[in-house]
Amino acid sequence: MNSIKENVLVVSTLNWIKEHKLPGNRHGAEITEDIDLITDGLLDSMGLVDLLLFVEEQTGRPIDLKTVEPKDICVVKNLCRIALGNPIAQSTDGCEHAEPSCGNLLAAGGKV
Amino acid sequence: MRNIVSGFLESSERFPSRPALVVNGESLTYLDLRRQAGKLASLVLRTAESNSPLVAILGYRSVTAYVGILSILAAGRGYVPLNPKFPAERTRRMLILSECSQVIVGNECVPHLRALLEGFQQPLTIILPEMADVTDLQTDFPLHRYLGSKDIFASHGSLFETTVSTQAIAYLLFTSGTTGEPKGVPVTHSNVRSYIDYMCGRCDLNETDRLSQHSDLTFDLSVHDIFVAWERGASLYCLPERAVLLPAKSIRENALTAWFSVPSIISVLSKMRLLEPDFFPSLRYSFFCGEPLSKSYAQLWQNAASHSIVENLYGPTEATIAISHYQWDRNHSPGECLNGICPIGWTFAGQRSSVADQDFNILSNNQAGELFLAGSQVTPGYWNDPEKTGAKFVRLGNSEDTIWYRTGDLVKQDWTGCMYYLGRIDDQVKIRGYRAELQEIEAVLRKACGTDQVVSVAWPVRDGSADGVVAFVSGQKVLDEGKALKYCRTYLPGYMVPHKIYAIDALPLNLNGKVDRRGLVRLLEGART
Numbered sequence: 267m268n269s270i271k272e273n274v275l276v277v278s279t280l281n282w283i284k285e286h287k288l289p290g291n292r293h294g295a296e297i298t299e300d301i302d303l304i305t306d307g308l309l310d311s312m313g314l315v316d317l318l319l320f321v322e323e324q325t326g327r328p329i330d331l332k333t334v335e336p337k338d339i340c341v342v343k344n345l346c347r348i349a350l351g352n353p354i355a356q357s358t359d360g361c362e363h364a365e366p367s368c369g370n371l372l373a374a375g376g377k378v
Numbered sequence: 379m380r381n382i383v384s385g386f387l388e389s390s391e392r393f394p395s396r397p398a399l400v401v402n403g404e405s406l407t408y409l410d411l412r413r414q415a416g417k418l419a420s421l422v423l424r425t426a427e428s429n430s431p432l433v434a435i436l437g438y439r440s441v442t443a444y445v446g447i448l449s450i451l452a453a454g455r456g457y458v459p460l461n462p463k464f465p466a467e468r469t470r471r472m473l474i475l476s477e478c479s480q481v482i483v484g485n486e487c488v489p490h491l492r493a494l495l496e497g498f499q500q501p502l503t504i505i506l507p508e509m510a511d512v513t514d515l516q517t518d519f520p521l522h523r524y525l526g527s528k529d530i531f532a533s534h535g536s537l538f539e540t541t542v543s544t545q546a547i548a549y550l551l552f553t554s555g556t557t558g559e560p561k562g563v564p565v566t567h568s569n570v571r572s573y574i575d576y577m578c579g580r581c582d583l584n585e586t587d588r589l590s591q592h593s594d595l596t597f598d599l600s601v602h603d604i605f606v607a608w609e610r611g612a613s614l615y616c617l618p619e620r621a622v623l624l625p626a627k628s629i630r631e632n633a634l635t636a637w638f639s640v641p642s643i644i645s646v647l648s649k650m651r652l653l654e655p656d657f658f659p660s661l662r663y664s665f666f667c668g669e670p671l672s673k674s675y676a677q678l679w680q681n682a683a684s685h686s687i688v689e690n691l692y693g694p695t696e697a698t699i700a701i702s703h704y705q706w707d708r709n710h711s712p713g714e715c716l717n718g719i720c721p722i723g724w725t726f727a728g729q730r731s732s733v734a735d736q737d738f739n740i741l742s743n744n745q746a747g748e749l750f751l752a753g754s755q756v757t758p759g760y761w762n763d764p765e766k767t768g769a770k771f772v773r774l775g776n777s778e779d780t781i782w783y784r785t786g787d788l789v790k791q792d793w794t795g796c797m798y799y800l801g802r803i804d805d806q807v808k809i810r811g812y813r814a815e816l817q818e819i820e821a822v823l824r825k826a827c828g829t830d831q832v833v834s835v836a837w838p839v840r841d842g843s844a845d846g847v848v849a850f851v852s853g854q855k856v857l858d859e860g861k862a863l864k865y866c867r868t869y870l871p872g873y874m875v876p877h878k879i880y881a882i883d884a885l886p887l888n889l890n891g892k893v894d895r896r897g898l899v900r901l902l903e904g905a906r907t
Contacts, residue, residue, distance in 0.1 A: 304620055307463075307872060311623045311646045311810070312845050318650060331650050336620040336627065 275324055275346045282320050283342070287313055299343040314339075321349045381542045381567040383451045385574065385609030387412070393585050393611040399444050400632070401616040406441065408611070411448065413536065414441075418449035418482070418507060420535035425503050425525060426453075427479055431547055434458040434473055434481040435595070436491060439616050442484035442507050443595060447604070450482070454539035456547035456564070459595035462486070464871045466493035472552050472560055474500065475761070485509060495519045505529075544568040550761055551598055551695055554806075554814045554874070558821030562761030569698040570601065572754040574609050576726045577602065581636075581663055581687075585611035588660075589636040592617050592625060592643075597812070598699045599638050599667055612636075626652040633660040637683070640668040640811025642843060644675040653682040660685075667691035667700050668811030670799055670842030673715040676706045692722035692799070695813070696770070696783050698755040701729050702797060716798045719842055724795050729753035732782065733791050738774050748803055749789045750774060750782040757783075799842075805895075807836040809844045809873045819847060819866075819874050826865035829853040833885055833893050834876060837902050849876040850885060850898055857881040 276299050284294040287308055303309045309317060318339065322328055329339070329349050338354060339345045347354050389398070390408040398408040406414070422433060433450040435457050437443025450457040458476045460469050469490070473481070479501070483491050485508040492515075502522045506512060512524035547564045555561035583589070589607040591614050593599040607614040621628045626647055629637065637658075644666075647653050661683040666676075671690040680688045691700035704711075704723025714721055725731040733747040734740050741747040750772075759767030770784050788800040805816040816834045823832040831853040836844035851857055859879050866875045888894040 304623065310872070311642065314623050315646050315649045328651065331624060331626065331652055332630075334627075336624045337618075339624075340620055 272346055272350055272352060275321070275350065276342055278324060279317070279321055279342050279346060283308065283317065286316070299346075300341060302340050303342070304340045309340075317345075321345060325349050327351075379544050379568075380571060381451075381540070381544060381546075382548050382570045382574065382605050383448065383538070384540065385605065386448065387538060387540065389585070389608055389611035396585055396611060397613040398608060399441070399614050399616070401439060401441055401444065402618065404441060411445065412538070414445045415448035415452050416536035416538050417530055418445060418505070419452035419537040419539070421505060421525065421530055422449055422453040422455065422480060422482070423537060424535070425480065425505070425523075427503060428477075430455075430477050430479050432456045432458050432476050432478050432550055434460050434476060434478040436460040436462065436469075436481055436487045436494075437484035437595070438462050438486050439619055440484040440486050442482065444604070444614070444616070445507065446482035446484070447595070451542075451548065452538045454542045454546070456549055458550045459600075461594055461596040461871070462490035463594070464596070465868050466490065466496070467868050468560065468871060469494050470498060472562075473498075473502075475552070475560065475562055476550055477762075479503060480505065482507065488515075491515075492518070495522065542567060544571065549601065551596065553695055554818045555766075556805075556815045556817040558818050561763070561766065563695045563757055564759075564761050565598075565601075565695075565698055565757050569755050569757055570605065572728065573602070573698045573700070573726075574605055576728070577606055578609055581606075583607075583610040583612055583636065583663070587612035587635045587662070588615050588632060589613070590615055590617065590625070590629070590634050590638060592622060592637075592639045597668075598695050599640075602638055602665070602699050624650065624652070626650075626657070629658050629661065634658075635660055636663040636665075637661055637686075638665040638667070641666045641671045641675050642669065642810045644679050645840070647682075648675070648678050653678045655681045656684045658683040658686070662686055664688045665691050665700075667693065668813075669808040671720040672841035673712055673718050673720060675841070676711065676720050677708075680706055680708060690720045690722060692797070693755075694751075694783070694785050694787075696757050697729075697751045697785075698757065701726055701751055701753070701755050702731065704796070714796075716800075719799060722789070722797045722799050724797070725751075725753075726755070729755055730780075731791070731795075731797065732774060733789060733797075734774060738772065740774065743793050744790055746788055746790045746800055749785045749787045749797065751785060752780045752782045756781070801842075807844050807847070809836065809846060811843075812871075812873045814847070814874045816847075819849070819870065819876070822866055822869045823849055823851070823862070823876070823879075826862040827851045827854060827857065827879070831885055833895065833898060835895050835898050835902070837877075837899065838906075846877045847874065848902065849879045851879055851881050852883065852885045854881060 344354050390412040394409040395407050397405045398411045399406045433455045435446040447457050480503045482505045505525045509526045512526040544567045548567045548570050550564045552560035591603040664686045688706040690704045692702045693700035702723050702725045704721045730752040732750045735747050759771050771781050786804050789797045791797050819834045820832050832851050834847050834849045837848045886894040886897040
């Protein structure tokens with residue numbers, strides 16, 4: 267577990283999103299490591315590709331998308347863990363344990 | 379004559395226990411689906427309070443979305459797909475324009491339903507097949523009538539109407555309109571049957587096949603997926619929302635045998651190194667439609683799906699999903715591409731195409747002109763709009779009895795009848811496969827920015843397909859971009875909302891005194907380099 271590097275990666279990823287993908291009607295403070303970038307409407311397919319390429323550039327290693335679940339790369343916190351090769355604990359519903367944002371998503375009708 | 383659910387009914391007799399639909403991890407057999415849809419159809423018919431031929435469906439990648447569509451057709455009505463990803467205001471307009479008085483809603487779309495009902499003044503019958511208790515909605519929006527799962531369970535009837543007129547509307551889709559209002563395209567059972575019959579006659583799909591369902595229901599590629607699959611007794615695999623962006627894993631894990639999407643998806647997968655040779659060994663058919671298919675994308679996909687037939691399909695909504703096709707050939711096709719773009723090929727057997735000039739004179743081979751289409755797949759016109767219908771559904775000089783649809787697409791045709799797409803003759807653009815009128819975007823921008831001096835351009839464009847739109851505004855001392863974009867998001871679907879609004883001193887004009895869109899594109903290109 268490389269927690270310091272992970273924290274740095276999370277911050278730089280969030281900054282990149284705020285700089286390159288933040289719609290004019292959204293505030294940077296709304297963009298957190300827990301939000302789902304897809305269901306929240308921040309990224310489309312090309313935006314997701316740009317984000318993945320940015321994260322790969324930061325870590326210097328490719329993300330193996332052949333094995334990664336698409337739902338896991340839509341949340342910055344999980345994406346950064348995957349990008350660094352750190353495991354993300356999964357429950358049977360696909361949510362990370364003790365992860366409040368998943369619960370909010372489910373309550374909102376989102377599929378996790 | 380058979381209608382579009384005839385194939386489903388026959389498949390449910392022949393293959394009752396085979397999977398008809400896989401969605402959200404749930405698998406429904408043909409028998410399951412028939413029972414659920416039949417019960418819901420009975421409720422739809424019993425609770426109809428108007429003679430509207432249409433019922434709306436607000437569902438997103440859920441069982442209710444598909445059971446809803448089938449039940450509406452089983453009730454002898456046509457379906458109007460609504461999209462929870464669209465702004466509520468746009469959905470409200472679509473609902474009003476369609477004149478539907480009934481809506482079937484999946485639980486996943488209840489937040490969107492609530493936004494839609496805010497200020498909605500026409501009483502609706504809202505059917506929520508998964509909701510046991512509808513009291514909250516009834517309390518919050520008392521104008522409307524609500525029916526939940528208990529009402530369906532209480533219903534003893536089951537219905538599958540098979541005597542629907544082939545001229546009845548099977549579905550109504552809304553496309554971008556030039557006046558700022560979405561434009562309805564009613565597609566008849568006869569139109570869709572012609573398409574299904576032709577595609578099923580060409581492809582040897584059977585009950586062991588697994589077809590992708592990638593597009594949203596508001597995009598007519600979904601009609602191909604659903605009804606071609608059910609016609610052949612095959613399984614329909616609805617991709618989950620997040621897998622839509624990167625579908626490679628879903629294709630492999632579910633061993634899909636047929637794929638249908640816009641070509642943009644090839645670009646996405648390619649960039650993420652997900653198109654290795656033979657990466658999709660299960661695919662037998664790969665269809666692409668909705669925007670130009672570049673030579674490089676076709677080659678990449680063919681290498682990744684090495685056992686698959688790869689086809690470029692072409693067709694506007696007004697000609698029912700697709701009306702011409704070009705089968706990719708590893709050896710010959712690269713040499714047949716024009717400007718790096720795959721030909722759109724030959725018109726389906728039984729359908730007709732002509733290339734004509736602006737005075738409707740038919741042009742000879744290899745002359746560039748507007749593509750006109752006729753035949754059993756061409757729809758009857760626009761919904762409740764004789765003016766637009768008259769402008770786009772016309773007669774050509776040499777065929778007075780035939781109604782031709784003006785596509786607005788600039789093409790040329792070689793001596794074999796193979797067609798090559800050259801661009802548009804108007805301001806319509808395709809944004810990742812979605813059709814959009816720049817004029818509609820500009821109509822919203824004018825209100826958003828409080829000035830008439832607005833222009834939008836597709837940007838960036840790669841291989842003939844746009845990633846998005848950017849806008850230019852003049853005549854304002856101070857532009858509040860955030861406020862303007864927020865306004866746009868209220869009225870336009872995401873793909874039509876500009877990525878950026880630039881304030882400039884004056885809009886550049888060309889020699890004819892019109893706004894020089896190309897000049898603006900050159901500005902953007904200059905800024906990029």
